[in-house]
Amino acid sequence: MSEERYNPTELLICTASRLMEDEVTAFIGTGIPMLAAALAQRRQAPNLIPIFEFGGTGAILEDLPMAVGEARTFHKGLAASGICDIMETAARGFIDYGFLGGAQIDPYGNLNSTIIGPRHHPPKVRLPGSGGANDVGSLCWRTIIIIRHSRRTFVPKVDFITTPGYLTGPGAREEAGLPPGTGPLYVVSTLALLGFDEESKRMKLLKTQPGVTVDQVVAETGFELIIPSQIETNEPPSDEELRILREEVDRQRLYI
Amino acid sequence: MSEERYNPTELLICTASRLMEDEVTAFIGTGIPMLAAALAQRRQAPNLIPIFEFGGTGAILEDLPMAVGEARTFHKGLAASGICDIMETAARGFIDYGFLGGAQIDPYGNLNSTIIGPRHHPPKVRLPGSGGANDVGSLCWRTIIIIRHSRRTFVPKVDFITTPGYLTGPGAREEAGLPPGTGPLYVVSTLALLGFDEESKRMKLLKTQPGVTVDQVVAETGFELIIPSQIETNEPPSDEELRILREEVDRQRLYI
């Protein structure tokens, strides 16, 4: 990873941003997803429709929101409603992608953002809780997880399933009553781009980040990854991406 | 009934109107309840809050609406929302009175506005159906029924319970799952003002309309009424009521 050209946050943003298609609806949370969406609107996805949980639909992300309810989440937007309307829009199958983060992820893409440690209350470490994550992970068609890569985050079993991935494997989501055809699609990490095996629903390495070896990914992952024989390397953030990110998207360097 | 001074519609309007208290919320349907409410707002109940099922709350009834969704139902209103909001307001116990009509009524105040005859489909006579009546009769605190009096309308058993009164008697509403403390309070007819016996929940004569005898009421009622020993006579519509009704409320004589 070239320390000079970009930092890990910028790498995550650019990698996630490239996954954002034009003319789709995407649930955008605070932080990296907002920057990735703003970058995507300026590049390959001018008509990406950002959806913010408290009501913003179709904003033009000229200035970066600092919160998912801020006026910037419906700046020149197509609609500004409320959280029930948005979550119900997801329930009806209108939201294509959702971006999620978390403190822990397991091989099935289950996410924890509630507590660290074995006991629910009082816990060893109290994290913020689900917020909209559980709803996004339950109801959007596909989720894309953005997370820093380490053995502390990539764990065999999360301490708490805040947001369902594939739960215990194939068929488990449907068995739980979650809408069919949903679940995590990609994991964007500081070390790799990962996906999920069609059959087993376990996490699979797709590409390494620039300058990262497969061994490094394996070493920093607390469970066995599916590793195809051929692994490509992600394109590093381009000068153009970094320029837009720094000069247009986050002019005030609030995040990067 | 003095044929010269007022007609049966005017009698129903004035009788119903006097039952409308100030500073209460009341569900107002098309027709007589609208006129009664408009009259009441000009007399004893200037702060009667009319509620119309498709969204109007707190209108000032300067011009008579011809439909429950018309702009006049939220003319200078306090809120204009939608039908779910209004029905849910009733479900939460915020609507004090509801005014109802029907083609048939039984001793328990059950109302029929769906079909006449024994068979549901195809029926002998098809009437409009519940509309909001069932919701009003289920969810408002007390309902007041306005109906023309005859053996064809006051029947031992309605052909179809469109809107629940006391169903089969004491406790039946609660047993059915309807909110406790609700049910019909008065029946305003062309011959009498009637109520319901606390114990048996059966219809009871309260007052006769001017010029009407108890015997006439009994003769025109298709079931046994509870008749207290002392029966007063309703005050006839006053000149003032009739003047307001004709000159202000229904200037264009759309209804009366």
Place this chain on the structure above:
Amino acid sequence: MRVIESGIGELIQIPDMNAFREWNRTQKSRKLVDKLMTEQEAIRRFVYDGCYIGTELYGTVRCPMSLVREVIRQGIKDLRVAGQGVTELDLWLAAGIVKTLDITYIGLEVYGVSSALRRAVESGQVEKVVEWSNGGISWRFKAAAMGVPFLPVRSMLGSDTFKYSAAKIVECPFTGEKVALLPALILDVGLIHVHRADRYGNCQIEGITGFALEMARASKRLIISAEEIVPTEEIRRYPDRTVIPYYLVDAVVHAPFGSHPGEMAYRYCRDEPEIKAWVEASKTEEGARAYLKEWVYDLPDHQAYLKKVGRERLDRLVEGRERRE
């Protein structure tokens, strides 16, 4: 979930939320495309024989009457209809194109019982009639709009309206009380008339919203007619006025006076003589047929309809409109 009692009415549309999700994923575009078209094109493309259809608000208030007339004009038949209506469903009933009714209320309001409904239902021409309350049918749309297969309510209980519906009664697992469960109602096609829309279908309504928000979200195909087409910049300036976002919409029809003979809040009032003309005409089958011939079949489109109504009369309706005083 133990069911205490089930209505005996047929469940005409199954509340299959997975199929609805799949439809919304594959058949509804997120693309901002120009959807402006004529009544003819919109009805031809999206309304079909036997489809399950709904209209909002109702015949005399903010109702898509130009679309309603076009459905008749195109000879669409065997409609299954969510039935809250005045003139609009009355016209369809009189035209003989309704086969099945989830009915709440069809009538002429102050003018009483609908003769067209009586003829169509009493003759058995309408083959199935399932009963609901107005709240009930709105909550059914709301369930679909929420993406859930049912909603619990405390209405319809204890009545024949429940008995002849397709609702169910269960015990609330939190309180032990009886509640009625209403199945979500997904429409094949919804028709809604609004004050303003852009070409993509972002819609604004003034005054009450009736059940527009719920029905829009419960429709697999949604045809919007609008008094006025506004630039998207106007929508983006007031995103908080959008009640129906574009991705729900399949067609946008510019229909000034689209609610005639009904009213449109703050724009024009209802046309009482014209409404009365239908009330009178519809009393007999022949009268209704003559009315339909004169006001629907013999006119090629909404422009011709408005021309027949006449500018002077329309101006008077505008004059009589509700104002924000």
Place this chain on the structure above:
Amino acid sequence: MRVIESGIGELIQIPDMNAFREWNRTQKSRKLVDKLMTEQEAIRRFVYDGCYIGTELYGTVRCPMSLVREVIRQGIKDLRVAGQGVTELDLWLAAGIVKTLDITYIGLEVYGVSSALRRAVESGQVEKVVEWSNGGISWRFKAAAMGVPFLPVRSMLGSDTFKYSAAKIVECPFTGEKVALLPALILDVGLIHVHRADRYGNCQIEGITGFALEMARASKRLIISAEEIVPTEEIRRYPDRTVIPYYLVDAVVHAPFGSHPGEMAYRYCRDEPEIKAWVEASKTEEGARAYLKEWVYDLPDHQAYLKKVGRERLDRLVEGRERRE
């Protein structure tokens, strides 16, 4: 209604809709009376030790911060809280006045995990924590707003968020699918900040409505703070802009910049340095205490708070506001 699975979290508020109806019948006036009062009076009259309370939207967006601070100032304690929050619940947690949490999210958004939450929960000072999603808690308000004891949803299923909630899973009697049932959440007190209200409590909001409509309708007592008090004539001119009707409201507080340090759409932007000041201060117990002393306890009221913030700074926030371009 056979329950397949029940969350093990405690049901803190029972969804007793009959009691709620009775409350709304007897304790909520339909009278148009002047409800304008100060923060002090509103909190003194309607907020009490141990009450179940909620705030909307959240700490940095259209949040009733002047009311939130007054709750602390008056030494109210043992609050049971519906927990979607940023600065506002953080202040309460830091002040040690929260005993029970129906939590969805408490954190500092871009600034990460809340130190105040960590201290209060990890120490056991907050005695009970029940988990929900943001959608989940909003739907719980919506259930209460609809006057029904529960709502079905297709979220929270399969997760520990469900397991540590008080929701239940049942089979849909129409489709056979599993759905989660969320119990209605009735608040003893709700606090909501709006753009405009009249003295009776009719409220208008600009921009997103968050969960204001649902929470207002789910509250036994509702305290409104408003940037601006408008004459009722203004409300009656735009009845379609009323999102909270007066009869839901118990107190109306005129609170310009009431959301500070958060933002108010189209009025002022958030005060980033002040938000950061709390983020920094709250990292330690001492820091949080010092902040509370300086910005809450040592100031008699919202006017003093605004004076301390200073006109110049407020002007800059107004300058930075979102505009309808």
